[in-house]
Amino acid sequence: MLTAFMENFTFAGEVNVEIACRNATRYVVLHASRVAVEKVQVAEDRVAGAVPVAGFFLYPQTQVLVVVLNRTLDAQRNYNLKIIYNALIENELLGFFRSSYVLHGERRFLGVTQFSPTHARKAFPCFDEPIYKATFKISIKHQATYLSLSNMPVETSVFEEDGWVTDHFSQTPLMSTYYLAWAICNFTYRETITKSGVVVRLYARPDAIRRGSGDYALHITKRLIEFYEDYFKVPYSLPKLDLLAVPKHPYAAMENWGLSIFVEQRILLDPSVSSISYLLDVTMVIVHEICHQWFGDLVTPVWWEDVWLKEGFAHYFEFVGTDYLYPGWNMEKQRFLTDVLHEVMLLDGLASSHPVSQEVLQATDIDRVFDWIAYKKRPGAAGVVLNACIVAMTFTMQASRPALDSSAPGAALIRMLANFMGHSVFQRGLQDYLTIHKYGNAARNDLWNTLSEALKRNGKYVNIQEVMDQWTLQMGYPVITILGNTTAENWIIITQQHFIYDISAKTRALALQNNSYLWQIPLTIVVGNRSHMSPEAIIWVSNKSEHHRLTSLDKGSWLLGNINQTGYFRVNYDLRNWRLLIDQLIRNHEILSVSNRAGLIDDAFSLARAGYLPQSIPLEIIRYLSEEKDFLPWHAASRALYPLDKLLDRMEKYNVFNEYILKQVATTYIKLGWPKNSFNGSLVQASYQHEELRREVIMLACSFGNKHCHQQASTLISDWISSNRNRIPLNVRDIVYCTGVSLLDEDVWEFIWMKFHSTTAVSEKKILLEALTCSDDRNLLNRLLNLSLNSEVVLDQDAIDVIIHVARNPHGRDLAWKFFRDKWKILNTRYGEALFMNSKLISGVTEFLNTEGELKELKNFMKNYDGVAAASFSRALETVEANVRWKMLYQDELFQWLGKAVRH
Template sequence: MGLMLGSLRRTDYKTLFRYIKLRTHQLLCVILRVAKLFPLTAHGRYRRMEEFKGQPRLPKFAVPKRYDIRLKPDLSACKFGGSVAIDLDIVDNTRFIVLNAVELSIDNASVSFSPRRSSKVFQPSKVELIDEDGILVLEFTETLPIGVGVLAIGFEGILNDRMKGFYRSTYVHNGEKKNMAVTQFEPVEARRCFPCWDEPACKATFKITLDVPSELVALSNMPVSEEKVHGALKTVSYQESPIMSTYLVAVVVGLFDYVEDHTSDGVKVRVYSQVGKANQGKFALHVAVKTLELYKEYFAVPYSLPKLDMIAIPDFAAGAMENYGLVTYRETALLYDDQHSAAANKQRVAIVVTHELAHQWFGNLVTMEWWTHLWLNEGFATWISYLAADSLFPEWKIWTQFLAETTEGLRLDGLQESHPIEVDINHAGEVDEIFDAISYRKGASVIRMLQSYLGAKPFQGSLASYIKKHAYSNAKTEDLWAALEEGSGEPVKKLMNSWTKQKGYPVVSVKAKDQKLKFEQSQFLSSGSSGEGQWIIPITLCCGSYDKQKNFLLQTKSETLDMEESLGCSVAACSWIKLNVDQTGFYRVKYDEDLAAKLRHAIERQELTATDRFGILDDSFALCMACQQPLTSLLALMGAYTEELDYTVLSNLISTSLKVDRIVADARPELADNTRQFFINLFRNSAERLGWESKKGESHLDALLRGEILTALAELEDDETLNEASRRFQVYLNDRNTPLLPPDTRKAAYVAIMQKVSTSNRSGFESLLRVYRETDLSQEKTRILSALASCPDKGITLEVLNFLLSSEVRSQDAVFGLYVSREGRETAWKWLKDNWDHIEKTYGSGFLITRFVSAVVSPFASFEKAKEVEEFFAPRTKPSIARTIKQSIERVHINAKWVQSIQNEEDLADAVIELAYGEDY
C-alpha cells in the first residue's frame, strides 16, 4: 500500500480516502452484524432496506407510545381486516421506519406518517415485508422529523389454523360447527395480527376496537367502553390499556357462557366457556378470586386492572396464556367437571390458574426486557403458583409435589445439549425452544433454593420492593438480584450467577472418613461424562435427626467438615447423614457405600421425611442412568420402599420402575419378567389399600395415587389388574355414570384394555374410540389418546398414530398419543419420517412440533438408531427444532450406554430373582 501512495496526485488521494472510508465502514457493518451488535440508531449507517435483514432486535430510532387498533374478523371466510394508528416518537435522524409484521397484506396506499407539529404527511417510497425475519420496512425519500407523530397502516390477514397470531378455533353449537377468533401472541406473534414493535421492552398503551357479528361475545384486555349495534354487526370499543407489551394484547370473539364473582376489593372476575359448560368454570373462578387477594397481599401491590376474564379455548397450543386482563386457557387447564374430571385435573386447574395470575404482576406489570430473561417470567410464576396452591389447599402437600418439577428440570439440565437459564436469543425463530423445563422448572427450583437460603420474609419483602420499583416497566435478572441483595444483605448476585449464566448443575459427592465428611462438587451429566462447571452451593445436612442440622456454602471444588466441631457428634455415632435437606437445593448427591446403606435402612425404618425419601431415590436413579452406580444398587434401594405411603414418593417410584422396566427389556430381555414381578410386588399393597373406587372422605392425594398405581400395574401387565379393569370397563360402556369406574381410575382401565388389543382382537380399541367420539369433555379425550398409544401391537399402534393426524383429533391434542409402547417405537419412528412434511406444515415453528421429535426419538437405546435419526434430520433442521433434535439424540446415546452397562452387570440376575421372589426362591 505504501508504494502505491507515493505516485498518486492530491485529487487521487481524496478519491482513495473516500474509497477506504467507504470500505472500512462496510467491513465494520459486516463485523457488527455477524456479532449481532449491528447499530440500533444513527440514520447514516442505514442506506438500503437489505441492511435490516437478519437482525435480532429492531432498530431503536422510533419508539411506539400508543396503539389505536381496529380489527374486523370474518369468521366465515377465516380472514380479517384492520388498521392501526401508532403514536410514534422519532428519536434519531432516519429515512426508515422498521417494525414487525408477518403474513399480513399491507395496503401501501394506507401507509403514512404524520408529525404532530406539522401538516405535512410523509408517504413511504417503498414498503417491503420480509416474512423470514418478520419485519416491515418503510423507506421514505426524506429524513423524518424528530418528535412524535402518527404512523397509520391498513392491513389484511388470515385467521390461520396454527394456534398462533390471530387464529380460528372451532366448536359445535346446536349441532353446527362454528369458528371463533382467538389471539395467541407470545412470544413473537402479535406481528401476525397487526404491524407493531413486537418486543417486550417496547411497551405502549392500546386502544382496541372490534367490528364483529352482533350475536357474538367480543372480549379484550380491558372492559367495554362503548358498544354500537348496526344490524348484523356491532362495533365494540374498549377502555385504553395501561402500558404493556404487545405479546400481552388479546382478543377473543365467539359464543360463550360465563360465571362471575368479585374480589373483596371489587375486581370483577369471570370464567368464560363454551355455551353449556359454564358450571365447569366454578372451581377455577373460586381459585382465581382467592389468588388475586393472596397476591395483592404478597406483592403489596393490588391487581392493576378493573376486571379479570379467564376463557377456555377449544384449540390452544400451550396450557394457558397470561394476557393482561384476558387470560386464555386450554379447556383441560380451566374447566373442572365434578362427575367426570379426575383429582389430577382439579389440581392442574388450580396450578395453572395460580401460575397465570402470578404473571399479572410478574410479567405483565413488570416485564422482562428481552427473551433472554424469559425465566424471570416463567420460573417465578411456576414457583409462586405452588406457594398460592399451598395456601389454598394445604392438604395437597403441594411443596412435596413440587419435587416433580425439580426432577424434570434436573433431567433436562443433565444433558450436554442443555442451555443456561439465561440464554442469548439472536432471532425470533429461536424463542419457542426456550419455553422448556429449564426456564420453567429449573427457574422455579433455583428460586425456591434462594428463598430457602435467604428466608421467607426477606425474600417476600424484596420482591415487593422489586415490583414497586419496576412497575409498568421492564427489568433484567440483575434487577431482581439487586432488590434481593438490598433486602437480605446477602451476596445474591454472586451466588445466583453461577446458577443462571452457566448450564448444568453439580453432583456433590460425600465421603466419611474418621470424624470428617469430605465434599466434592463436579458437573453432573446424564451421559456419565465429566463437565467443567463450578457452583456456589447452599449445602444443608442433618445427622441422624432433623434437630441436628448444618448449613454452609460450598464455594470450591472440595471441602472437609469436622463433624465433632460442627455438630458435636462423630460420623460413626450418626445413624444416617442426609445432604440437601428437604431437597431445597438444585443439585444431586452421591454418597459413599456406607452412607448410602445407612440411608437405605433409615428409609425402611421410616425415619426420613417424604421429600428426603424422594430425593434419595431420584438421585440414585440419575446416578444409575449415568452409569455411576450399578442397577443392582438402585433396585436394592427401591426395595426399601415397600411400605411407602406418600403420594409423591410413590409417584416417583412408579416412573422410575417403568423406565427401568424398559431399559432392562432392551439390555437383558431374559430378566424382564422377573424385574416386572418385583415392580408389581412394590405396588400391590397400595393398590389393595386404595381399591378401584373412591371412598367417602378420602384425601385428594389418595385419589391421585389410585389412578397412578393402577395405571402402572396395567402397563406392567399385572393379570389381576387387567382382568378387573376389563370387567369394570364393560360396565362403563353401558353406563357412563357407574361408580365402578370413577374418573381417577378410567385411564388405568383404558391402558389395561389396550394391553390386550391386537389386529385380530380389536373390540377394546373400537370401544375406546366410541367413548372418545361420544364425549365432549376435553380431559376425557386426552385420557383416551394417551391410553391408545400404550398398545403393544404394532398394527394398532400405526392406526393410533394415523388417527392423531385425522380431523377427529384437535392439533393441540395429538401429542398425547405419541408416547407409544416399547414394542411400538420403530413403528412410531417410521410414521414420523413418512409424515414429517405434513407435521412440519401443520405445526410449523412452536413447541408442539418439538414434542413430536422428543416423544418419538428419545426412547430409543442404540447408537445405530441415534445415527439414523441424525442423518434423517440433517437436511430438515430449523432453528425452532435444532436444540430438541440434539437433546433427543443425546438421550438415545445415554440410553445406549446404560444398556451396555446393564449388560455387563454379572450379579444382576441373582439380585432380580431375590427381589422378585425372596431369598428362599
C-alpha cells in the first residue's frame, strides 16, 4: 500500500512480505535505501501472535535493512514481514521520482519509477535482486485529480469523501523487482487492442494526446506484440501493456512489464515536424522495449553478469522488428553495421574494455555492468556542429556518438550467432528457450545449451557454449589478416590477433601482454575479380595462424573476408589485395554488396587508425563514392570520417583534408539536390533509402563548406525568420538550423532560442536545442553551457547533450572541457548515481581532446578523483592518449598524401 502526497513530494508505504524460512535465523535482511522505517512486525503465517522484534537498522553502505528478532525463526515455516515506512518522491531520476510539465501556463507534476538495476529499494524495502522473483499486489492511494498506473490493470477503485481514491491492482505473475513499476499522473490516453486481446494504451500529456503525437507509437506497438507472439510462439503474458511518455527519465525507455516508460523524445511523434530519422529513432526504441516483455521480463537473467543477454537480444531485435514493420529498409542486413557494429567495435577496441559477461560481486559492480561502454541509445535526429571558418568546416554525425552499453556487443554477437546457425534454426532455438524458462530465470549457458540442441536437431554439431564463451568471457575482438601465399598457388595464410587501437596501451596493460587471446572465428570468404565473385565459403579459424586452400584463387584475384560483416571482427589484407579491392570499387563497385562496401570502408579507416595500414588506404577507398548510389556506404564513410575529422579540425593544415572530402562529395550533392518540404507516411517506406542518402550527402556538403549548401541553408532559415513560416524540409531541418546558427549572426541564435522555448513538439525541441551548440560565438556557447545547469530551462537529460555537443564544436571544445572541470561537483551530484549518464558525459567531453596540454589537464584532474566513475575516466585517458599518439605518428604521413591528392 502506497499513499502519495504530490503536494509536498512525499509518500507513505506499507509492505507485507510473505517469507519462506529455509534455515533457522534471528535475522531478516532485505534491501532498503533512503527510506525512513517507522515500524517492523513479523508474524507466523496462519498462526495468531507476533514474533517479537528486538530492533531494526538500516546499513547505508550495503543498502540493506536488518531486522533483529527476539527469537529464532523456524526452518521450513512461512512468516509475514510487515514494514511501515515513508520517503521522498525524489527530484533525481531513480527510484520513485517526480517530473513536471507545463499545461496552459500551469506547472503540473507526476510521480514515476525507475527501479532498474537496483533502485526498487529506494521506493520500498524488498529483496532487490533478479533471482528473487515474487508476485506483487499493489495498492496506490492518491488524490482524485490524478490517476495511477502499475504493471497490472486496476482491479477495484475505492473513492473517499475527502477527494482521495485508492486503486487496487491485480496480482502480478512471478517477477523481479527491477521491472516492477507505478506512476501517478494526470495524463490522458488512447487505446487499441491486439488480435489476441491485449489492451494497449498510450498515456501522455493531454495536449500531446489531442495532437495525436502518440498515435504512431500505439499503432506499431499493437503490430509488434502480434509480431513477437508469432516469432517466439509464446503469447504476451499480461492482459495489458501501457506505454507512458514522461518529460524526464534517465533512459530512453524502461521495459517494465505491462508498463513501459519512455522519455517523450523517444515515443511521441508529430508528423508535421518529424523527419524520417526521428521516425526511425522512435520506432527502434519501441521495438527494443516490446522485445523486453519476453527477453528480460518473461525470462530474466539469473544475475547481473548476464544482463547483456536481455539487452543484447532487445538491441538485435530493434533491427529485426523494424524490418517487419518496414521490409524495404534492410535494417538487420545493412543499417545494423553502421549503427551498432561499427560503433561498438570502435569502443571495444580499447585496452580498457572488458568482457561482455563480467563478474558482479557488489552494488557498484552492477552499475558498472550497465555502464560498460555506457549508455543505452538509439541514433536520433541530432544536429550537425559546424566550424564557420572561411576556408574549412568540420562536422559531427547526425547522431551523437555514444558510449554503448553491453547491449551493443551482445547484439553483434547474437547477430553473428544467428548467421552461422542459420536464421530459422536460431529462431526455433529461441522459441524453445523462452518456453522452457518462462516466468523464471536463465543464465547464458541455458541459452547456449538450448541453441546447441536446436542445431543438433538440424543435423549440425557445434558446441555453442564452447564457441560463445570465447566471445563473451574475454574482452575485445580479433583482427583477421589474410595473406596470399607467394610460394604456393591457391593457398592463403590466415592469422588472428587481439585488435587494439593504441598499441602502446596494449603494452602497458598487463592483462594484454601474454598475447593468449584466441577465438573460434566463423570466417566467410570469397574470391573475385573485375566481373565475377565466387560462392561464399566458411572457414572456422581457431589458431593463431593457419593455411587454407582456395581452388579459385589466381594471381589477378582479390580476396574478401567476413562477407556482409556478419562476424564480430575486422579483416586486414596485404597491400596488394587492398589495391585490387580499391581498383574493383572504382571500376565496378556493384560486384560487391552494399554491406561489403560499407564494411570495407569501416575496416580500412579503423585499421589505419590503429597503424595496421598506411593512412592513405581508407582515403583512396572513398574516391569511388562519387559513383555510389546507396545510402549505407555513404553512412559508413561519414561515420568513419568523424573521429578523423575531430583529430584534425583544429590543425593549420585542416583545409587540405576539408578540400579532399569536398571533392568526393560534390558530384553526388549536385545529382541529388535538396528535398521538398513534405511528409507523407505512406511514402516513408519507399523513400527511406533515397532520402537518407540525400540527407547524408547534404550533411557532409554543408559541414565541409560547400558554397551552394551554405547558401541554400542560409536562404531557408532567413525565409523562416522573415515570414515566420517554417518551409525547411523535415529531413534536413537539423542540418539547416545548425548551419544557419553557425554562419549567420546572433539574431539567428536568439530566434532559435525563442523557438526552442515556444515549441511543444518534442522532436523539434530536440534539434532546436542542439542547433544552439553550433555557434562559433564563444560568448553564446558559454551562455548556453551555464543555462544547461538550470533544470527549469533545460531538462537534466538534455543538459548532458548540450555540453557534449559544445565539446564537438571546435570553437567550444576547450570551453566545454573547462566547464566540465569547473562544474564537476555540480554535475557529479546531479548524475553521479545514474552512472551511465555520468559516463556518457565524461566520454563526450573528453573523446576529442588531442593535445599534450589537454592530456596533462586530464591527468591532473583525475588525480583528485577516485569515485565510482573511475573506469569511465580510465577509458577517457586511454582515448586521449591514443589521440595524441596518432597525431605524433601519423599526421605528417596523412597530410603529405592529402597534399598530393588534392593537387591531382
